[in-house]
Amino acid sequence: DTEVTQTPKHLVMGMTNKKSLKCEQHMGHRAMYWYKQKAKKPPELMFVYSYEKLSINESVPSRFSPECPNSSLLNLHLHALQPEDSALYLCASSRMEKVGTGELFFGEGSRLTVL
């Protein structure tokens, strides 16, 4: 299995809702990432987990809360989002030679719309 699987593919939520994005990989990768991508823009790093521990938080607002319950799963909990948070949220994983210096395997993304 060489895929990163993200659910849901599409999500529409109101500003008072609480929802979660999920990401799963079974490649034995010990580094997992959340990126945010707006239309016609590059992926923007949000969080990095290595060995299930948060190693990079790019000053992301607390309305985004990451969680890595085990080495195969990565969640992003969403609460009280703003319309400008609407974007494609990409999960990625990589081998743990050194975080950030190897191939990133991206999921297809979760397209989030905040009303």
Added chain:
Amino acid sequence: GENVEQHPSTLSVQEGDSAVIKCTYSDSASNYFPWYKQELGKRPQLIIDIRSNVGEKKDQRIAVTLNKTAKHFSLHITETQPEDSAVYFCAASKPYGGATNKLIFGTGTLLAVQP
């Protein structure tokens, strides 16, 4: 600061022609330089990468060159085909702390190969 500049933002070539995309990075500590291809509505996928101890790398029709002194690197695609049409992102990875590097993406180049 953290900055990866990428040019051009759009590039249109005739099938069979070559395409060149250039990137410049600001942090001399950067040591890993991947290129990702993202087709419309798809996930980014690694097409080639180069590390700072190498000046050039080639994989069939794709090559990447790195000039560490000038802090720039380039992607060369020869004999372009319509299926090469996509957005291409360069990236530069620099030490962040501990066993972690941070990957910064360039702004992207929309390549259109005209049949």
